[in-house]
Amino acid sequence: MSYCVHCGVELAASEKECPLCQTEVVNPRSPWEKPVRTPYPQRFEAMTAQIDRSFFATIVGVLLLIPLLITVFCDLATGGGLSWSLYVAGGLALCFVWFLLPLFFKKYRPTAFSLVNCTAAILYLALINHLMGGSWFLPYGLPISLTASVLIVVQIVLIPRKKQTGLLPVLAWSLLCIGLFVVAVNLIVEGAAGRPTVPGWSVYAFVPCVLLSIVVSVLERRKDLKERIRRRLFF
C-alpha cells in the first residue's frame, strides 16, 4: 500500500506514479512491480486515420491544372504565344497559395500564411502590370498593397489575443486600421502624382473611423451598456 507524498491519496497497486501529480512511487520495502491485473487492459482502440488534408490539397491542385492547361493550349492555338492565359495561370496560382497551401501544413499559422498570401497577391499584381505594360505598379500598386499587407498582418497578430475578449476589440482595431489605410492610400496617391504628401480627402474617412474605434473601445469597457444595447437589438 503506497501513498502519494504530495497528494496524500492512497495509490492502487497498478499505479507506478501518482496519476494526479506524476510523483513516482518510492517504497523501499516493496519496490513497484507491474501487477498481474491492471484496472484497464493494454488493448487500445485506435481511431481510423484522419482525412489526409495534404492529399486532398494535392488532388485539388492537380485538378487545377486542367483549366490551366486548357487556357494555355487555347492561348497558344489562337495567338501563337502566351498572352492572356498568363492572367488565368496567375489567378490559379494565387488560389493555390491562398486556399490549398495551408492544407499541406499540420498547424495553422495565421501570421506566416497571411505573409505568404500578401506576397502572392503583390506578385500577381506585378504580373498583371507587366502583361498590361503598365506603369502603375511601382508608384501605386506596390506601396498600397504593402501598406494593406502590413495592416492585415498587424490585425492577425492581434486577433488571437482579442479572441478571448470578444468581437468588439477586434472591431475597434479593424476600424483604426481602415482609417490608417485610407490615409496611407491618400499619401501614396499624392506622392506619386508629385503633389505635397499631406492628407487631404482621407481625413474625412480617418476621423470617423478613429471616433468609431474609440466608441467601440469604450463600449467594450461598459459591460452594462453593451448588454443593454444587445437586449434592444436582440432578434
Next chain:
Amino acid sequence: MLKNKAWMKLDNAAKIYPAAKRRNWTALFRLSAELDEPVDPLILEQAQRNTVARFPFYAQRLRRGLFWFYLEQLEGTPPVQKDVANPCVRMRLKENGGFMFRVRYYDRRIAVEFFHVLTDGAGGLIFLKTLVAEYLRLKHGLQIPPCEGVADCADSPSAEEAEDAYARFARRIGASRKEEPAFFIRGTDENDELVHITTGMLSVEPLKILCHQKNVSLTEYLTAVLILVIQSIQARCIPNQRHHKPVKICVPVNLRQFYPTRTMRNFASYVNVGIEPKYGEYDFDEILTAVHHGMGAEATEKKLNAKISANINSERNRLLRFAPLFLKNAALKLTFHLVGDRLSSSSISNLGVVRLPEEMTPYVKRMDFVLGPLSKTRVVCAVLSYNGCVNINFTRKIRESAVEREFFRFLVRQGLHVKVESNRLSLTRPARSFSVKEEASCPTAFTAE
C-alpha cells in the same frame, strides 16, 4: 404488451446528439460492474441476447428521414467486445452493426457503453443491472427477483418503458435558455483516441458526515469542491479578475423522481449551478451556499419542466418541423457548437446509491460510472455509490491533471481517505508517438506542485 415497433421517433433529448456527433466524437457514457471472478464471454453473450430481448428499444439503428432522424428496430445483438484502455472514445455505428451500445468485458468487469441517443444514466443502469443479473443466473443458476431496478428477462417489454416522457410531461410555457458562457478549462489537447480516466474511491459514511455537517447533499458537496478547484485554476490562468468568467457546473437531474413514468429512454434535464468569480474569490462555504441554494431554486419540478418544455416547443415549431433534415442538422450543429458545452465549465453526474437484490451483492464487488468526453468540455466527472464506497471517475481530454488533483487533495485535506487508480499504465505504449514520461515533463499551464 409492447407491440414491436419497426421504428421510433427520437426523444427530445436525443435529437441533438446525431447532429452534434462528429467523426471523432460521440456522446457516450459507460456503466460497469466488477464481479468476484473472471467474466465468461460466452455466457455474457447469451446474457446480452436475453437482456436485449427484454429491452428491444435498445436494439435500434439510427436512420435519416427526410425531416428527422429516427430509430429503426434491429434484429440480433452486437458481439461482446474485449475492453480497451481508452473507453468511451467515439462509437462507429457502422462498425458496431448499427447498434448504439456495446458490451465490453475485461477480467472481472462487465461494462456497457451507450450512445446518449438511446438512454440516460438511469436507463442504462437498469440495463446493466439486468444484464449482470442474467449473467449470474446463467452462470450460477441464481434466482434473482425483479427488484432494485433489475428486470425479469422472461417478462415482456412494456410500452411505457419505451415512451418519450418529455413529450408526455412537457407543458406549454418554456423558459429561456439564455445563459452566460462559463469559464472554459484549457490545456494541452490529447489525441482524439486518448482519454484519461482517473478514479477516486472513498467510503460513503465519512463523506456523508461531512455533508450532514454542512447541511448539503453529496452531489452539492462534490459540485462545490469542483467549483472551488476550477475557480483557483481560472485565477491562475487569467490574472485579471475583470476578465473572469462564471464558473458553472452542469449537474444532470433525473426527471423520473418528479413524474410517474417507467421510461428507460432519456428523461433527464440539467442545472447549471455556479459562481461569479469576477466579484471576488469565493471560499468553500460560500460556494456551498451558492450551490445549495442554486440547486434548491433550479432543480425543482417547475423549473425543470420549463426547460424541457422550451425544447419541446422548439421541436414542435412548424418552421423547424418542415425544414429538411440537412438544414435542421446544420442548425442543430451550430446551436450545439454555440451553446452546447459552453454554458458550463465542467459536468458532474451523480447516479446516486446503486442497490442490487440481495442475491446479487455477494457476486458484484464494485460498480462504476464513467462519462465519455464531452464535445468541448475537457474534464468531466461521474459519481456512483455502491456497497458503501463512492467511486468518483474523472474523464479528461487534456494532459494536465490539475482538476482531479486539486479535487482529491481537497477531499484528503477534509480528512477523507481517497484511493486513486487510473488507466495511465495501460495508455503507456512503446509504439506510441508520445510517452507518459514526456507528459509529466511537459511545461504546461497547470504543472504538478
